[in-house]
Amino acid sequence: MTVEVLAERGARARRDEEVDVVIVGAGPSGSVAALHLARAGISVVVLEQGEWPDYADYTGARPEHELVSTKLWHPNPNVRDNPNDYPVDTSTTDINPLMFAGVGGSATLYGAQWMHFLPSDFRVRSMDGVAEDWPFTYEDLLPYQLEIEREVGVSGLAGDPAYPPRGAYPFPALPMGSVGQRGALGMEKMGWHWWPGSNAIPSEKFGELNPCVRRGTCLTGCPEGAKSTTDRSHWPLALKAGARLVTRARVKEIETNEQGLATGVIYVDANGRDRRQRAKVVILCANGVGTPRLLLMSGGPRTPDGLANSSGMVGKRLMMHPFASVLASYQDPLDSWRGPFGQQVYSLEFYETDESRGFVRGSKWNCMPSGGPVGVSGATGSKVYVAESGRFQDFWGANLHENVARRFGHSLIWGIVGEDLPEESNQVVLSKDLVDSDGLPAPQIVYKVNENSNRLLKFNIDRCLESVRAAGAIETLVSTPVRESGWHLIGTTVMGDDPKRSVVDQWGACHDVPNLYVMDASTFPTSGATNPTATIMAVALRNTRRMIAERRNQKVA
């Protein structure tokens, strides 16, 4: 029986049927929760506003790839303009949030860089005197991290001295390629940390996942079915275990009773009709923008400031990881269109706090190929690539040919992810005038890159330029902070022990509504500086296991 047949069979609950759990969102965290709840015999319905991915739509293997992917597979929903997404008001933010609605979630368009948070990420208050410690530790989460890696099919090499000892990865690391070797050479010349990339891309056949063939188009959907996304890693198993998945189902409200307990959700179905899904427990897995948006939309007469928001913290403390990139060109050929794209090498040299640098916390670097000729030209057809004071002629004519000759096949990109400290002024609110295709208020992002991040990025860019030049770079191009870089949406329903200062407890349960949970990165007290998907899925697994173990003690309506 195919996944599609299973998915379509009786997905929607019968009229007025109450299920044990309804989950909003079929991305990384929602998929983990659905699989493990279903395996435990708990009835679960997942509502996903997007659709199943059609791998034939991924253009990576076709000549028109660079033309099509910059629209159809753009990570910014405002550019993609797909009615399954909701638009985002970005008029008040320095960084655009990036996301994708569909089975597999925003990971459909991620680079698959697979990194654990480090021990200090869970203890930033104790160690560095900023933000808050997490309610649990690196060691508490590690068993779940390793279990998720086996479910996802991660490739990598154990033994990295930037981490405490851990077990082997499920699959050998992907080939490093000339790009990774050149990136590593620069780090080695400087005597700095580097390590072969760990990626959520199996190097060998694994379940529904094919082995990576280094197509290099991870960021725009993998046509090989090799990049691990939960439509392939988790959903085939979840459906067989009995989970039900309803696509094109946009949740507009969480319903509660007079006792303040959740009773289910109202969603708009594919035909534009409102439907009710009753449930004993509601879990939100709609990302750091979608989850607070839904809570703010669910404020009724009893909760005019939004559901689960007695602390006033829903939507606040948004963190998006200010990001810089350094493109370096070399005389030697690097075959720099070949994958894996996400990270052939990473570095945690500047991850930990060193106060002499003038900022707290740190960064993670990942070394990536620079891609096809259109992308490296710097022209890319958009006016935004022409500086306000610049001339378009700088990117065209003979300059176009010379730029492409120097960069195409000869360049790499170091991406620099900086830890983003939480600030209440950085937040998600409801737009007063922008709405989605169902007329629901769009989220508005209010976000400024703070001074700590500006200093952090400048320091790291300077170090990165030293590294690439040590390896022989003949040209460098810096972009900072990259506006289209809000991949990591974190912190908007913060977890903590104090209901006056946090939205959920350490298990994701809302202080105000004990049968309403959040299991995406909204709950993270701090952002770390690594790509968060591994931690998102591990925290979701930890929460789900707790929910299963405590099911008889769960307070329900």
Added chain:
Amino acid sequence: MSNENAFLALADFLIPAHGKMPKFSDVCGYADVEKSLDFRIDLKPGFARGIAVDPATGAEARLESLNKEDGEAFSAITTIAIATYYMSPRVRELIGYPGQENVPYDSKATQIYLTNGSLGQVVARGRKYRPTPGL
């Protein structure tokens, strides 16, 4: 001036012959341009405005005007020009681009960083993380 001639004049200014590289119209016809537009129907309105600018003006002046006054049209013209050009098999051959190709490999092959000592130096430099027991 026909649509075809109007666009090819702009495209040849943007992508002229240079060294071994041919100009746009040497390797791409208007049928290729229309095929690209079919992939990106969102660009068609801007493209139409871009090629409708007064043909009496030279290509550079027309592009300058579009860049200042109609960014969407400038973006449409330049996106279609560059993408169509680098889809050309002749151009790809000249720059050595096989496309985003499939590159089989042996997942169990020993990687060079394990045998040339480079990764060993990273390990030899010792622990990087800060332990947090008791915190």
